[in-house]
Amino acid sequence: MASNPFTTCLWFDGAAEAAADYYLSVFKDGKRGRVGLYPEGSPGVAGEVMVVEFEINGQRFVGLNGGPQFPFTEAVSFQIHCADDAEADYYYEALTGDGGQESACGWVKDKFGLSWQVIPAGAIELISDPDPGRAARATAAMMKMKKLDVAEMRRAADAG
Structure with a gap:
C-alpha cells in the first residue's frame, strides 16, 4: 500500500477555484494550497487556473479545470x-x-x-x-x- 494518503481530483469546467473557496467556506476545518496555472502550449488558456489544491477535514483535494467533458x-x-x-x-x-x-x-x-x-x-x-x-x-x-x-x-x- 502507498504510504501517502490519497488525493481526490475533482474535474470542473472552469470553476475549480470557486469550488475550492466554496468548500472551504462550508467546511470549517480546511485550508487552501497551491494554485497552478495553464502554461503556454498546454490544452488550456495560458495563465488561467489549471488546478487548485485544498484540504477539508483532513482530506486532500485537487480541483482541475478540465472542461465540460466529464460532469x-x-x-x-x-x-x-x-x-x-x-x-x-x-x-x-x-x-x-x-x-x-x-x-x-x-x-x-x-x-x-x-x-x-x-x-x-x-x-x-x-x-x-x-x-x-x-x-x-x-x-x-x-x-x-x-x-x-x-x-x-x-x-x-x-x-x-
Missing part, C-alpha cells in the same frame, strides 16, 4: 457523518443552498453538481440494526425521506 454523477459521493442533528442541518442547508439540490435518503448535490450524503448520528445504526425487522422498518422510513429524520426512523423501527 459529476451520483456514482461518486462524499459521506458526511454528523455528530448531531444540528450539524446535519448545517451541512444539508449549506450544500443545498445557492443552487444545490435535495435528492433522496440524505443525498444532496451542491451547486457544482457534486453529490454528498449527510448522515445524522444514529441513522446507520438504525438501518443496520441486528433485528432484521427493526432495520427493515427504519430503512423503509428512510426511503421516503429527502433529509434524514433519525427520530422518525427510530419511531418506525420501534413500531414493530
Whole structure:
C-alpha cells in the first residue's frame, strides 16, 4: 500500500477555484494550497487556473479545470457523518443552498453538481440494526425521506 494518503481530483469546467473557496467556506476545518496555472502550449488558456489544491477535514483535494467533458454523477459521493442533528442541518442547508439540490435518503448535490450524503448520528445504526425487522422498518422510513429524520426512523423501527 502507498504510504501517502490519497488525493481526490475533482474535474470542473472552469470553476475549480470557486469550488475550492466554496468548500472551504462550508467546511470549517480546511485550508487552501497551491494554485497552478495553464502554461503556454498546454490544452488550456495560458495563465488561467489549471488546478487548485485544498484540504477539508483532513482530506486532500485537487480541483482541475478540465472542461465540460466529464460532469459529476451520483456514482461518486462524499459521506458526511454528523455528530448531531444540528450539524446535519448545517451541512444539508449549506450544500443545498445557492443552487444545490435535495435528492433522496440524505443525498444532496451542491451547486457544482457534486453529490454528498449527510448522515445524522444514529441513522446507520438504525438501518443496520441486528433485528432484521427493526432495520427493515427504519430503512423503509428512510426511503421516503429527502433529509434524514433519525427520530422518525427510530419511531418506525420501534413500531414493530
